[in-house]
Amino acid sequence: xxxxxxxRFFIAAVGFCFGVGVASLGFGRELFLSSCLLVAAALAxxxxxxxxxxxxxxxxxxxxxxxxxxxxxxxNLSGRLAKMRTRxxxxxxxxxxxxxxxxxxxxxVQEFILKLEKPYAGKVIVRTQNYPEYQSGDRLALEGxxxxxxxxxxxxxxxxxxxxxxxxxxxxxxxxxxxxSFRRVxxxxxxxIADAFRxxxxxREASFVEGVTLGIRENITADLxxxxxxxxxxxxxxLSGQNITALSSILVAALVRLVxxxxxxxxxxxxxxxxxxxxxxxxxxxxxxxMGIIASGALLLGRIRSxxxxxxxxxxxxxxxxxxxxxxxxxxQLSFLALIGIVYLKPIFGGGRPGQFWGLVDAAQTTLAxxxxxxxxxxxxxxxxxxxxxIGNVALSSLVPHTMTAGFFLTGLDVVFRPVxxxxxxxxxxxxxxxxxxxxxxxxxxxGLALPVSAFSAGMYYAIVVALMIYVKxxxxxxxxx
Amino acid sequence: MSxxxxxxxxxxxxxxxxxxxxxxxxxxxAFGTVIANSRAQRNFSAVFLDVGQGDSSLxxxxxxxxxxxxxxxxxxxxxxxxxxILPKTRRTIDLVVISHPQLDHAGGxxxxxxxxxxxxxxxxxxxxxxxVVQEIKExxxxxxxxxxxxxRGDKIRFGGSLIRVLYPPEAVxxxxxxxxxxxxxxxxxxxxxxLLFTGDINAAIGNKIRPASATVLKVPHHGSKYGLSExxxxxxxxxxxxIEVGKNTYGHPAPEILRIIGKYGACILRTDQNGTIKIxxxxxxxxxxxxxxxxx
Numbered sequence: 001x002x003x004x005x006x007x008r009f010f011i012a013a014v015g016f017c018f019g020v021g022v023a024s025l026g027f028g029r030e031l032f033l034s035s036c037l038l039v040a041a042a043l044a045x046x047x048x049x050x051x052x053x054x055x056x057x058x059x060x061x062x063x064x065x066x067x068x069x070x071x072x073x074x075x076n077l078s079g080r081l082a083k084m085r086t087r088x089x090x091x092x093x094x095x096x097x098x099x100x101x102x103x104x105x106x107x108x109v110q111e112f113i114l115k116l117e118k119p120y121a122g123k124v125i126v127r128t129q130n131y132p133e134y135q136s137g138d139r140l141a142l143e144g145x146x147x148x149x150x151x152x153x154x155x156x157x158x159x160x161x162x163x164x165x166x167x168x169x170x171x172x173x174x175x176x177x178x179x180x181s182f183r184r185v186x187x188x189x190x191x192x193i194a195d196a197f198r199x200x201x202x203x204r205e206a207s208f209v210e211g212v213t214l215g216i217r218e219n220i221t222a223d224l225x226x227x228x229x230x231x232x233x234x235x236x237x238x239l240s241g242q243n244i245t246a247l248s249s250i251l252v253a254a255l256v257r258l259v260x261x262x263x264x265x266x267x268x269x270x271x272x273x274x275x276x277x278x279x280x281x282x283x284x285x286x287x288x289x290x291m292g293i294i295a296s297g298a299l300l301l302g303r304i305r306s307x308x309x310x311x312x313x314x315x316x317x318x319x320x321x322x323x324x325x326x327x328x329x330x331x332x333q334l335s336f337l338a339l340i341g342i343v344y345l346k347p348i349f350g351g352g353r354p355g356q357f358w359g360l361v362d363a364a365q366t367t368l369a370x371x372x373x374x375x376x377x378x379x380x381x382x383x384x385x386x387x388x389x390x391i392g393n394v395a396l397s398s399l400v401p402h403t404m405t406a407g408f409f410l411t412g413l414d415v416v417f418r419p420v421x422x423x424x425x426x427x428x429x430x431x432x433x434x435x436x437x438x439x440x441x442x443x444x445x446x447x448g449l450a451l452p453v454s455a456f457s458a459g460m461y462y463a464i465v466v467a468l469m470i471y472v473k474x475x476x477x478x479x480x481x482x
Numbered sequence: 483m484s485x486x487x488x489x490x491x492x493x494x495x496x497x498x499x500x501x502x503x504x505x506x507x508x509x510x511x512a513f514g515t516v517i518a519n520s521r522a523q524r525n526f527s528a529v530f531l532d533v534g535q536g537d538s539s540l541x542x543x544x545x546x547x548x549x550x551x552x553x554x555x556x557x558x559x560x561x562x563x564x565x566x567i568l569p570k571t572r573r574t575i576d577l578v579v580i581s582h583p584q585l586d587h588a589g590g591x592x593x594x595x596x597x598x599x600x601x602x603x604x605x606x607x608x609x610x611x612x613x614v615v616q617e618i619k620e621x622x623x624x625x626x627x628x629x630x631x632x633x634r635g636d637k638i639r640f641g642g643s644l645i646r647v648l649y650p651p652e653a654v655x656x657x658x659x660x661x662x663x664x665x666x667x668x669x670x671x672x673x674x675x676x677l678l679f680t681g682d683i684n685a686a687i688g689n690k691i692r693p694a695s696a697t698v699l700k701v702p703h704h705g706s707k708y709g710l711s712e713x714x715x716x717x718x719x720x721x722x723x724x725i726e727v728g729k730n731t732y733g734h735p736a737p738e739i740l741r742i743i744g745k746y747g748a749c750i751l752r753t754d755q756n757g758t759i760k761i762x763x764x765x766x767x768x769x770x771x772x773x774x775x776x777x778x
Contacts, residue, residue: 108557130556131592131613198597202573203565206597221562426512426571427505 003059006309013312015064017326019071020319024327031072035065075323086122086164090148096120099178100138102161103187103280106130107218113161114140124165125149125158128172135188137181144170159324186278190214196414197407200425205432211237212400213407215279224436229382231442232371232389236400238331239285241339244292246401247275250408265300269293283318283325283332287339290314307343311336330381334374341373342366345465348472360394367393372465376458384448392442399435406431512571526643526673528698529567530751530759533559534728536586539679539700540567543672544764545641550578551668551679556589556614561597563758573598579632580605581666581681583615586704595621604630606655606664632666643672648691649683662703669693675763678718685711693718697768698761699748701725705735715746721768722777723748724759749777 003011022031038061089096097117104112111127112134124146134140146165149158154166178184194216197206207219217237220228228234248268255264269292276289291314298305315336318325325332346369367390378385406428413421527542533554541549548568554560565573575598580588583605592614594600603622607615607629622629633652638645649667650658658664665681678693680702688702688711699720703709704727715723723743725735735752743750749770751759756772763769770777 106558129613130589131617133617195596202570203562203597219558427508429570430508430511431504 003056003063006306007060008063010309010312011060011064012067013309013316015067016071016074017312017315017319018064019068019073020075020323021071021326022068023072023075024324031068035069038065071319074320078323082122082162082164087120088116088122088124088146088165089120090146090165093143093145095141095143096146097139097141097175098124100134100136100140101183103136103183103190104134105218106133110134112136113163114142114167122165123161123163124167125154125161125163126167126170126172128169132174134172134174135184137178137184138174139176139178141173141175142167142170144168156328159328160322162322162324183277186274190216190278192415193408193411196411196421199418200410200414200421201429201432204436205429208432208436209403209407209428212239212243213404215239215282215285224439227439227443229443230386230448231392231439232386233392233396233439233442235334235338236396238282238335239279239288240335241288241291242397242401243285243404244272244275244288246404248272248292248296250405262300265296269296272296283322283329284335286321287314287318287332287335290317291339311339311343330377333377337373337377338370341369341371344469345369345372348469360398363394363397364390367397376453376461379449379451380453380458384450386442387447387449389442391445392438395438395442396435399431403432403435525762525764526675527760527762528670528677529563529761530700530724530726530753531560531563532728532753532758533557533563533590533726535704535730535734536560536589536728537581537681537700537704537726538563538587538590539726540564541670541672541677543640543643545643547577547640547643548575549645550575550594552581552587552681553578553590553594555586556593558590558593560590561593564594564598566758568598574601575599576601577630577638578603578605579666579668580607581668581679582661582664583607583610583612584661584682585612585614587681588618589614592617592621595625595627600625600627602628602630604632605666606631609655609658609661609664643670645670648693649687663687665702667691669696673764675768677761678720680709682706682709684708685714688714696720697763698722698724701735701739701743703734704730704732705739705752706732707736707738710739710742712742715742715748719746720748722761722770723750724761725750725752727752727754729754751775751777 019031041061098114098120099117100112101115101123102113104110108130109127110130110133111125114124114126116122116124117139126142144167146167149155149163149166158164158166194210194214197209197213200206201209203219204221204224207216207221207224210216211220215237220237225234228237251268251271252264255267258264259267272289272292276285279285291310294310294313295305297303315326318332322329322332346365349365349368371385371389371393375385410421410424410428413424524544526544527540529540529542531538531540531554534557536554537552538554538560539551541551543549550560550564564575568574575594578591578594578600580591580603582588588605588607591603595618603618607618621627632647633655634647634649636647646669647666648669650664655664662682662684665683665687666679667681667683667687668679670677670679675698676693676696677698677700678696679700680688682703683691684703685708688709691714694717696718697720699715699718699722701710701723705725727734740750751770751772753759756775759770759772759775761768761770
C-alpha cells in the first residue's frame with residue numbers, strides 16, 4: 001500500500017506553503033521543535049506494528065514535515081537573497097537610475113515601481129507628480145531620498161511589491177527607454193483598451209468597466225469605492241476566475257474557427273499569461289491564470305483535473321514567486337479562501353439544475369459559499385462585513401462577464417471606427433448604469449456585521465465550517481447508499 | 483424535445499429572447515436619452531465644480547454652447563464632475579478657457595481632453611513650460627484641437643450671449659513675471675445675468691478692470707487676501723460670490739475677504755463647504771443649487 005503520486009504532491013505542496021506561512025510569522029524555532037516531535041512520533045508509529053495504514057500515515061507525516069521545513073527554509077533563504085540583491089542608499093539624498101517596471105498608476109499623484117540600476121540594486125516605489133506620464137520601460141535618472149518603508153500602509157505595500165524602499169517626489173529626468181520591453185507592449189495594449197472606455201463612456205461607467213475588465217482601480221471614486229464595500233462587491237474589481245473564464249471563452253470561440261482546437265487552447269494559454277502580466281499580476285488574477293492553464297493543460301493532455309491539487313499547485317506557484325504573499329497579501333488570502341469555499345462548500349448547498357432561474361440559484365450558492373469562507377478575514381481586515389452582500393453579488397455576478405465581453409467589443413469598434421463605438425457606448429452605458437444602480441441600492445441597504453476577530457476565533461469558525469461540510473457529505477453518502 | 487450537445491433548444495431560445503429584450507430596452511433608453519439631450523439648452527447655467535484647491539467652472543449658454551473655464555488641478559475631479567453634468571451622449575465642450583497655465587487651473591485639462599470632445603482651447607499656454615503644459619500641448623497636437631489667444635478687448639458671441647475679455651492687455655503678457663498677473667478675466671453676459679470670472683488676479687488688477695456690475699463674482703485666487711479688492715466688489719455689487727477652494731495650507735479663503743464680501747451683502751458660496759455649485763438664471767431670476775446653500 002503506497003501513497004499515490006497525486007496525494008504526495010498535495011501533501012508536499014500544502015506542507016511547503018505551511019512552512020512558508022509559519023516562517024513569515026516568525027515562528028521558525030517553534031516550528032522546528034514541533035517538527036522534531038512529529039518526526040519522532042511518525043518514526044515510532046512506523047517502527048511499530050507494520051500495518052499498511054500506519055505506514056501510510058507515517059510516510060504522510062514525514063513528507064509533510066519535510067515539506068514544511070523546506071518551506072520555512074525557502075522563505076528565510078529568499079529573504080536573505082533579496083537582501084543581498086538589494087543595494088540602496090537609505091535616508092540621504094542620492095542620484096540613481098532605474099527602469100520603470102510597472103504600469104504607472106495615475107491618481108492624484110503618479111506611482112510606479114522602479115528597478116534600480118548599478119551601482120544600486122533592488123526595487124523602490126516612486127511617487128511623483130502626474131505629469132509627465134511615465135511608461136513601463138522608461139529609463140529614468142532620479143535625485144532624492146529613498147526611505148525604508150515605515151508604517152502599516154507602506155510596510156505592507158512594499159512587501160506585496162517586493163520593494164525595499166520608497167522615494168517620494170524625487171527629481172526625475174527621462175533618459176531613455178529599455179529596448180524590447182515586452183511589458184511596455186502589453187501595458188500599451190491595456191492602456192489603449194482603457195482609453196476606448198474613457199472616450200466612449202462617462203467617468204463612473206468607464207471606471208467600472210475598466211475595473212472589472214482590466215483591474216484598473218485608480219479612477220474608482222471614493223463614493224463608488226464605499227458603495228462597493230458596503231454592497232460586498234469590491235471583489236468584482238479584483239480580476240479572478242470569472243474574468244479568466246470569460247477571456248478564455250471568447251478566445252477559444254474565436255480561434256477554433258481558424259485553427260485546430262489544440263492550437264486554439266495553446267494560444268489561449270499564452271494569451272492568459274499575457275493578460276495576467278498586462279493587468280498587473282495581482283494575486284487573484286495570477287491564481288486564476290494558473291488554474292486556467294492547469295485546466296487547459298488537463299484538457300489538452302486528456303487527464304482528469306483534480307480541483308484539490310490544482311488549488312495546491314496554484315498556491316505553491318504563488319508562494320514560490322512571492323513568499324510574502326501568503327501572510328501579507330490580503331488579496332491572495334481572500335482569493336484562495338473564496339475558491340476553497342466555492343469548490344468545497346458550494347456542493348453542500350444541494351446544487352440546482354444548471355441554468356435554474358437564469359443561473360441566479362447557482363450565483364447565489366457561489367456567492368454564499370465564498371462569503372462564508374472569507375467572512376473572518378473580511379472582518380479582520382476591514383472591520384465589518386455586509387450582512388446582505390449576497391443580493392448585489394447575485395445580481396452582478398451574471399452581468400459582469402457580459403460587461404467584460406462588451407468592453408472588449410467596444411474597444412474593437414473604437415479601433416475600427418470610433419463613431420460606431422460611440423453609438424455602442426450609448427447602449428453599454430445604459431447597462432453599466434444599471435449595474436452601478438444595483439451596487440448603490442445594495443449599499444443603501446447596508447447592514448454591517450462588526451465583530452472582533454482573533455486567530456483563535458477564526459480557527460474555531462473554520463473548524464466548525466469544515467466539520468459541517470464533512471457531516472453533510474457523510475450524511476448524503478449514507479442516504480445515497482441506504 | 484431533443485437535446486443537442488447537452489443544450490436544451492427551448493432554453494437557448496428563451497435565453498436568446500431575453501438577451502434580445504434586454505438589448506432592445508438598453509437601446510431604447512440610450513437613444514431616448516440622446517433625443518432628450520439633443521433638445522437645446524434653453525436656460526443659462528454656470529456650474530462651479532468642486533475640484534479641491536483649484537478653479538473649474540462650466541458655463542452652459544442658451545442654445546447649447548458649452549464653455550469650461552479652467553480645469554482644476556491634476557486630480558481628475560474636473561473630468562469626474564463634468565461627466566455628471568454634460569449629457570451622457572454628448573460629452574462635448576465647445577471651448578476651454580485656461581485663465582493662466584498654473585497647475586491648479588490647468589492640471590486637469592489633459593484628463594478632460596482624454597474623455598471629452600473639445601472644440602478649442604483658449605489661454606496663454608506659451609507662458610509656461612511645466613510638464614503639465616507640455617502634456618497639454620502634446621494632446622492638443624495629437625487630437626488636432628485648435629488654440630486661441632485671448633487678450634483684453636476680445637469678445638465671444640453666441641446667440642444672445644456675450645463673453646468679454648477684460649484682462650490682460652498684450653503688454654502685460656510680454657512683461658509679466660508672475661503667471662497670476664496674466665490671468666484672463668472674463669465677463670459672461672447671458673439671459674440677463676452677468677458673471678465675472680477673475681482667475682488668480684490680485685487687488686491691483688481688480689482695481690483696473692472696472693466692469694459696471696455683475697450678478698455673480700468668482701472670487702479671485704481662491705479667496706486669497708491678496709486677490710479681491712474692496713473697490714472691485716463695491717463697484718460690481720454682486721448678489722453671489724463664489725469661492726473655488728479646497729483643503730490648503732495658504733489660509734484660503736482669508737477671513738478678511740469673507741468680511742469684505744459680507745459687508746456688501748453678497749451671498750458667499752464655497753466649493754469646500756457647498757460642493758459643486760450650480761447657478762441658473764433667466765428673466766432676472768437667479769437660482770442656486772448646492773449642498774447647504776445659504777442663498778435661495
